[in-house]
Amino acid sequence: MVTIRDVAAEAGVSITTVSRALNESGRVGRATRERVLNAARRLGYEPNDLARSLHGKATGTIAVLVPDITNPFFPELVKGVQEVATAHQKLLLLCQTSEDSEIAVQELLHLRRKRVDGVVLVGGLAASEQLDAALAGLPVVAVDRDTTVDGSRVVRSDHRRGGRLATEHLIELGHEHIAHVRGPAHLSVAQDRHDGYREALEEAGLPYDASLVVEGGFLEEGGYDGLRALRRRRRPFTAVFCGNDLMAIGALRALEDVGLAVPDEVSVVGFDDIHLASYLRPGLTTVHQPIQTLGRRAAALLIGSAMNDEQPASEVLDVHIVRRQTTARHRRTEVR
Amino acid sequence: MVTIRDVAAEAGVSITTVSRALNESGRVGRATRERVLNAARRLGYEPNDLARSLHGKATGTIAVLVPDITNPFFPELVKGVQEVATAHQKLLLLCQTSEDSEIAVQELLHLRRKRVDGVVLVGGLAASEQLDAALAGLPVVAVDRDTTVDGSRVVRSDHRRGGRLATEHLIELGHEHIAHVRGPAHLSVAQDRHDGYREALEEAGLPYDASLVVEGGFLEEGGYDGLRALRRRRRPFTAVFCGNDLMAIGALRALEDVGLAVPDEVSVVGFDDIHLASYLRPGLTTVHQPIQTLGRRAAALLIGSAMNDEQPASEVLDVHIVRRQTTARHRRTEVR
């Protein structure tokens, strides 16, 4: 391995000069610099970032923690993070937590030892002392998490508004019995979406009926099981607002299995607008959140915080509804 | 920042002893170790992996380069890589190349400076001197790439066999005019799948008709455009084998747009069996390749190579067909 010392010898200068020439820092003679650069090239010199960072400087590395990269929501988010990281010449470490707080703690500890410059934390994680400890002093931007951690910034979509938009859309279509297959109670995004749903109902003078609300995990299975549970309650409904798109897909499968036509007999709305939503047939009506932008903003905030002192505490991005083919006007003809 | 020296002072021993106690390396007295560990805990000591790696040891970091993490094929692969990396206590750097060889070169150079222990290289990349240079001496395992690089190992599925299986499946269903919307000519996986298609046809005594073969990018658009191009040629066909699942999705949309029913009028087969394939309605019949395992094997080979000297040159994983709802028996009733 060729070091800065070898280059110095080859160029007939001191290592200090080589360092300066390579980093464009300080005053180095024109000719000298050329000589050094040539020597470096000739020897195939490769700077060692480890040694550089050892001086307490930044490592030029940030990390993103997601529950599961195969959940189609996260690659889009990660792409946004990656984009900004690359633009700032930073490398991106990817970690998966499986929504497990203990795993997250382990990963964070590992990241700290590697001296990452900061972390984008995505998704819910059970709070714990160890988690707080693992996060302490580490520049963190959370995405879609409750801001339990002290000074950490948060980037999120307006989930409550999204819940309202979805529900209002169904109400406008004439639906009066609107079920909600919501996400896990411990996740604030699920709660917010639910609150928006409830708000919209009440504002429209429709009753909030707890027996039309079921909870499930943010995956297909959660939606599938949720819809089956709803059916078992024998409470009629003509529309379902699902906690996210994957749940909506599960709900669509369940409806298919029980022989209910979408959107003729039951309308379905999702949340997120992952790419997948537009691939489906019928195309899924859903609340669009700017997933990639979420990642971009988080990364920008994270990287910016290392540079600027002042930073906004958090950011809330707007959402809107995308009408596709899983929602239709309520047909007065009886349905159960 | 508390260093090993502070811990040494606190515990009343030398830094060497601290180092040994922390790394379980060498002989350290029971009591001494306890004392050191306690001191470290009390001070909130966090080892600095940078300094450790500076000694020329491994950095405990590997990287995976993929064209685009939002392409659903890659998250599954990355997950496999991640799994093995984590099992070996290694952190994973994620890079995206956009299939651009120059970007890949830049990323690789950056990774080298960071002294990553190895790289999993996924997808096709235009060969170039600079790429070779950027790869030189770096432990690399390629996935689904031609093994142009010198000593690099390759993990891949049996694409040729997959192409045969897909085609044979259609032949068994009675189809005689089978089109192929293939992937890019410069990608070996596309070529292999095509060769398998051709082989199956010829073995069945069916003519290989070049006017039934079109080329496109490995995305929905490629499949959509490919199918439209096929139609413009006015050559009848009752089945299409698509280069991958995304292309198949594009082809399905195109068929929908021109009013051809799937599978009643045209059968469609994809390749990869990404999760998405089973979400679709009708469910996509496709050639399953073990995507996650591909990633796992690549990572295992990469990490193993740093430890064992001997390693298999490459690995070929098996594929099989998954029958869903986009393929059906050819109906003799005329169709165009």
Added chain:
DNA sequence: CTGTTAGCGCGTTCAC
């Protein structure tokens, strides 16, 4: 078993 002494590759004071 434990401590002393060198570096690892590089940036950064300082003098010259």
Added chain:
DNA sequence: GTGAACGCGCTAACAG
């Protein structure tokens, strides 16, 4: 403009 020397945090020979 350039160089010598020191130190970043840690591991690895060598002693004792």
